[in-house]
Amino acid sequence: MSYNKVLIIIILMGGFAFNVSAQDITKGKKIYETRCLVCHQADGGGVPNMNAPLDGASNVVGTDIARLVRIIKKGYSERVALDGFYYSNAMTANPDLKDADIANLLSYIRTSWSNKASTITAAQVKAAGSKK
Amino acid sequence: MKNVKIFLALVFAAINIVSNAQNNAGLKLPAGFKASLFADTIGSARHIAITSNGVVFAKLMYPNKAGKSIIRLEDKNNDGVADKISGWGKYGGTGIFVKGKSLYATSNTGVFLYQLNDQDEVVDPLGPKTIVEGLIDRNQHESKSITLDGQGNIYVNIGAYSNACQEKDRMPGSKGMMPCPVLDSAGGIWKFDSQKENQVYGDGIRYATGLRNVVGLDWNTQTNSLFVTQHGRDQLSSFYPKLYTADQNAELPAETMYEMKQGDNAGWPYVYFDPYQKKKIVSPEYGGDGIKEGGENALDPIAFFPAHMAPNALLFYTGNQFPEKYKNGAFIAFHGSWNRAPLPQEGYFVAFVPFKNGKPNGEWEIFANGFSGLTGDEKVKNPRNAKARPCGLAQGPDGSLYVSDDNKGAIFKISYAK
Numbered sequence: 001m002s003y004n005k006v007l008i009i010i011i012l013m014g015g016f017a018f019n020v021s022a023q024d025i026t027k028g029k030k031i032y033e034t035r036c037l038v039c040h041q042a043d044g045g046g047v048p049n050m051n052a053p054l055d056g057a058s059n060v061v062g063t064d065i066a067r068l069v070r071i072i073k074k075g076y077s078e079r080v081a082l083d084g085f086y087y088s089n090a091m092t093a094n095p096d097l098k099d100a101d102i103a104n105l106l107s108y109i110r111t112s113w114s115n116k117a118s119t120i121t122a123a124q125v126k127a128a129g130s131k132k
Numbered sequence: 133m134k135n136v137k138i139f140l141a142l143v144f145a146a147i148n149i150v151s152n153a154q155n156n157a158g159l160k161l162p163a164g165f166k167a168s169l170f171a172d173t174i175g176s177a178r179h180i181a182i183t184s185n186g187v188v189f190a191k192l193m194y195p196n197k198a199g200k201s202i203i204r205l206e207d208k209n210n211d212g213v214a215d216k217i218s219g220w221g222k223y224g225g226t227g228i229f230v231k232g233k234s235l236y237a238t239s240n241t242g243v244f245l246y247q248l249n250d251q252d253e254v255v256d257p258l259g260p261k262t263i264v265e266g267l268i269d270r271n272q273h274e275s276k277s278i279t280l281d282g283q284g285n286i287y288v289n290i291g292a293y294s295n296a297c298q299e300k301d302r303m304p305g306s307k308g309m310m311p312c313p314v315l316d317s318a319g320g321i322w323k324f325d326s327q328k329e330n331q332v333y334g335d336g337i338r339y340a341t342g343l344r345n346v347v348g349l350d351w352n353t354q355t356n357s358l359f360v361t362q363h364g365r366d367q368l369s370s371f372y373p374k375l376y377t378a379d380q381n382a383e384l385p386a387e388t389m390y391e392m393k394q395g396d397n398a399g400w401p402y403v404y405f406d407p408y409q410k411k412k413i414v415s416p417e418y419g420g421d422g423i424k425e426g427g428e429n430a431l432d433p434i435a436f437f438p439a440h441m442a443p444n445a446l447l448f449y450t451g452n453q454f455p456e457k458y459k460n461g462a463f464i465a466f467h468g469s470w471n472r473a474p475l476p477q478e479g480y481f482v483a484f485v486p487f488k489n490g491k492p493n494g495e496w497e498i499f500a501n502g503f504s505g506l507t508g509d510e511k512v513k514n515p516r517n518a519k520a521r522p523c524g525l526a527q528g529p530d531g532s533l534y535v536s537d538d539n540k541g542a543i544f545k546i547s548y549a550k
Contacts, residue, residue: 033474034370035370037473037474038366038367038370038381038471038473038474039470039471041470041473041514041515041516042473042474042513042514043513043514043516043517045514045515045516045517046515046516047470047515047516048515048516048521048539049176049193049538050470051470053516075302075303077270077271077272077301078271079271086194088271088272088274089271089272090271090272090295090301090302091302092302092303092304092367092370093300093302093303
């Protein structure tokens, strides 16, 4: 194999790897709109006493990524306390979302409205998913 | 300088009071009606009840900042604004009902009875009688609304701990359970003795079934029967995108009102009511396709309303203050929707349904609007932007209508000035 060919392959692989790890906020937004918006609302504000807000929520912009991944995948049926309020509606599970989808979704949620947290990679979602 | 400041503060306070009276506490009302802000920020005021002396009691969803969950409000100088406010109780809940000197309040699992004295002050704030206990609270439709029939019975709503009785609640593609086991202990109205202590499920009877979640209910003294308003199901389009568009989801199913006699069934979870076809349609979890009819043994609603508006209180008006057309008609407090998103939300108002001989007589109309605090005809886009959400209704001894809000805890008093 010539030096040039190896270089091209390395560049292509690099580009491929970049595409996989780059968080696609637009794709995350699309998932949000089809699955999450009806309850959590367009402004991420949730519904008082029922559906928890995502905008400005300490858990959402926090560091416990495993918890966020678990809630998205498995849903949530307990009354949840968040920033001094309680929310009682059951959350739908999303077992069909892939790690990359969840990464895009979380990246959208964590950087939207007033949220300015870090984006999340598929590798982080995978690692979080293996933690129980 | 200090005096000037005090003077200015007084002037502003006076302007506030005058503008509050002039703008009807921000409400839009039919001609001849006026409103005052009877109370504000008392905590998440769910249902309210008023004694024959005009003392108002509000049940809070959670204890307020002072740690109280039942609030007593009195307007001693009779200016339309409560000037003596106190409270007790540490448990959250929705239901409250007063009959003579008996005050009933509910947690999410039971019903308690307090005794009032001649001044309508609570005698036993720490030691109420437990009337019913051990009712199901599974964090969904957990509030227990109550009404009495004047014949010694209390009716308690026990909401379904499920959206559509799927094997896995709110899971796309999960089938509806047949028969729906939720209906054994929830999804209906239970009837208990209003005096007997420490009753559990076995002491009561399932008076009516097939009701997903009733928050508004009232005993109609003209027909001598129970009327309820049901919250219809959610998520038709998010779970069945091939059968329903988001636009259809926003309009389906109708919110419904039923007159319920003992043994009646309103059809949940097997059917829902479609306001366009005006038919009971089989739920998609039970093999429905949006067209197939079902519920042959279930009641049709006696009135229906746009989807998801959340009828949280029902009150038959028996006063003499309002014009004749309101007599024996039904007021409904619509808490306001959230599940119409991405479309604009609806509700956040008090509606009126005219009645004649115990049956709806003519179209429903918006009676009081403007609770959301938005200007003009602007609709609520996101529920958290609504300033107030109507949740409870009660009639004062002078025939005024009181409306409670469970967002910040306002109570509005609406009166008719000839």
